[in-house]
Amino acid sequence: MGEVRSIEAPFVVSGPSGVAVRTRLKGLSPGDEKVLRLAGGHLGSLASKDLRARCRDGLAHSGQAWAVRKRELTPASSSRWAGSITKGTHDQWALARRCQSAHIQNLEAGIRTIEARLALPVGQKGNKKAPGGYRSRREWHAKSRRLRVLGDRLAAARADRKAGIVHVVCGGKRLARSRHHLEEAGLTESACRGRWEAERWFFQADGESGKRYGNETIRISPDGEVSIKLPAPLAYLANAPHGRYVLTGQVAFAHRGGDWADRVAANRAIAYRIHLDTGRGRWYVTASWQIPPTPTVPIEAALAHGVIGVDMNADLPHARLRSRGGTPTAAWRLDTHGNPTGSPRRFSYDLTGTAQHRDAQVRHALTRLLHWAKTCGVKAIAVGDLDFAAEKTREKHGRRTRFRQLISGMPTARLRARLASMADAMGIAIIAVDPAYTSRWGAQHWKKPLTSTTRMTTRHDAAAVAIGRRAQGHPIRRRTTPPPHDRSDRAGHRTVQARPGVPGREEPRPRIPGPRTRSVRAGCGANAGNQNAQHRPGRSAEPETWQQDSLPLGL
Template sequence: MTRKRAKKRELRTLAAPFTVAAPPGARIRERLRLPAADAEALRLVGRHLGHHAWADLAERVRLGDVKAKDNQRAARKKALTAVSSSRWAGAMTRASEDQYQLSKRALYDERAMLRRAIRVINNRLAVPCGQRRNGVRGYPNQAERFQKQRRLQALTARLARVEQRIATGRPGIVVGGRRLAKLRHHLADSGLTEAEWRERWDAERLYLTADGESGALYGNYTITVDPADGAVTIVLPEPLRHLANSPRGRYRLACSVGFSHRREEWMDRATAHQAVRYDIVHDPARDRWYLDASWSTTPTALPTPEDLAATGTRMLAVDLNADHLAACVTDAHGNPVGGPITITTDLTGPTSRRDGRLRAAISSLICLAHEHNCAGIAIENLGFDDARSIGRETMGRGRRGKKFRRTVAGMPTAKFRERLRGMAFHAGLVVIAVDPAYTSRWGGQHWQRPLQSQTRTTVTRHHGAAVAIGRRAFGHGIRRRPGVTTHHQSDGARRATGQTVFVPRTRGTARPPRTTGTSIGGDKTCWSQSGQLALLPDLEDRSRGHRITNPVYSDSANTGQHH
């Protein structure tokens, strides 16, 4: 009886690598060391403006999904001007519109996620337990199938609510955060008292945001920072003008700011009277006030992956994992240069600690890129959208599957990409994003063992994935090209090369290769073919790495074994 040949699994189409755009703006922060009187004045102003700003947001949500000309912004701004000022009213109406559009996009994303999950569960429910049809596996037993039916009902009801909100154009918005609002009913579990929770809730609902205005004094008339002495003044709302301690209804803070980080850029904009936005925020946990300054930057044209490959530059390829970063330097031909690199990232603990350790890891990557003369950093374009929506159906079962899903969900893909984009841009590096499909599988298959033969440290499949990412960033295939890896001249170790340029081969009237035991002219006989040198391209001399005495990294296909 002949066995039926299994159908070959089709590979998904790979997206082309692309250059990650430069950050569209800049944001810096300075601490405000306020006396008690100034802090109380800021609380009064923030509560007053926050009350009217969030009332305006509720009115915008009530209007629903209408055209820009029908959102009644002029009428709402006129009503807010009477209780604040014209500039405060303009900032509040713009913030309401931005928040509404953001919440509407979040509804669309949630609907797409629910539809994907429902579709996957329906496909698996259509297959009997323990069977497999058309590549879809049914649930292993009736108990799990029953639980999935219950989950399907819950997802369907949730999708109906989302569809209703989209149809009416009224997204659910919780000013201060839905998580913090729910925490009010679980104070014992959170370790907070009612007074501490109330302080955090009030701090999140303060509104002290002033949009910048080009042509205004120092780029912002509502909240003005004098670049000469760092004095901060704020326009008080009309009902609070009795608190003014400066002319024209303004309140001047007793402290001053200097913005030590990126001070030159801020000074250039402030002295040229270009728009600068200011936000005053309060951290109740440490009882500190901060002033944030932000502005938009001029769009910058960055080189494409094709431009980088044409210049023959190097690239630092990075594979992001749950607890470490696996990196490797690759040249323009896709060959690894030097040994694999591992950077640990312990992303546990409070948010501030995780963010600091992530920044430290990115700083280490930037230092490595400069040390190896790399023009940029190649990463995977990870999002894990499908993993978060259908991970329960496709990423394992039981305790082990749940642990794996938590590991994937805990990887800071978006935060890592945004932090790396900004820090690399200011360091003069380009970030290339590649398709993450099959990088770990093919990198481990084709590059883990060759890399291990060149170093004494432990090489994992993640290091092989880093090489795969670097090769894909330049448009090369991941598979190592056969016929170019030769034996090392000194100790016979295999060199981890995968040359992607053209390799000349013997053709035409060239002499055929010598085989063992054959005589070729005179009385000489070839007893071994292992000493025969393979033909190599003329654009580089692969033997030069064995003639030098001082180890120097070169763009040859060498992974770091120097003699």
């Protein structure tokens, strides 16, 4: 076995710092929809122009340039609309920079893999830790050409990052490309055009504490009345004083409606976003606000009632769930001593379909997991701090397309965010642990002992136990039990389970007076701890020729 890398210490994940709830805008008249489309299209064009100006400034951007852009947008909209647009532009540019950095890391990982495989002889076998050489001279030649292509892309990406250049498509690059492949996307030309325009609209406004109902631009009263401050060029469409338009429909927030109503009544800041779902033809409004993060409890207090270890790998061999497109998540409850109790549980979610469907599936699975934890009385859930940022490259996994699709489809970031937010609302702590070797050691040390005639323990059930034990500070690898034979040489070293800090953990077992079995006489184990008293090669158990007798020779 090679050198084991250092394992990071587990930690309690901090709670969410914000809340976002969404509801449907019902009862809209044709006039309301016309005003919303005109306002969204006008503000979207201003946002696109501002984003182009921000990308042109690059790294030379400053607070003064930000103020200049805002002053230029104010006559065509309003002061508050201009502030929301410039802030959204700044966030979009920062997101593009982070994506650019991730793209550079992905290219570097692919180049390292290709260079390592090109240096190996053709046809050399690989192992679990590193891939071998390429299978044929043809593949070797193709990969050498691809290495040059990736090198050129990396050089261009590094040059763009150094110069502060980012490439952003308002509405999304995927939707822009689907225009040329309408049949594959399952869209008509008119539907694609409508979706493209809706994605490029801008209809979000930041809140402001102290103002009426917490937002002067998009205002929602406690009874659900929605009024919008129209941009200056569209002021002629107003049906209320001060250039405002009141929608005929009303809204009601079912989830966290009480929290929203309290903030509205106290005139605290609430940000709103209005958007259109072109597939369903429905309008939605999203309300979001900041909350003080929940104080993080000590990890010892969180583990006082045990822990539930969760393995979020997506390749459980469950035929029925796999045939239906389900992705099971393995979970097992551990007591305070690190012992698995009860039976493992599996919570499946479907990763096929639309993004809204996948998000709903993740919420349902996490809800069942949290309700089970609440029923068990456990106050902590341990999860592996997974990150597949450098594991999705085609260069690392080659022809294993199904495995690449598997790890690419795992919503690790969404699972972490959803689980932390939902667990915080239920008073359950989330403990993140280092996932290194959890699947390997779990299968090696816990799969067989936890398998019985009535329970088939999978590799990921054992990994859940390993994750839970690592969160509790217990070692994952189990020490061997006493051998079943009369001599330890036949079944391995005679040891007992003990923590690393226990004194004398490597010493022989203490001698218990009296017979341990019917076939063993009392006193047979008196010399168990004296290695010289055993009949072993190289030991001084028998008198040698050079040893002197204990009695004088003259007697």
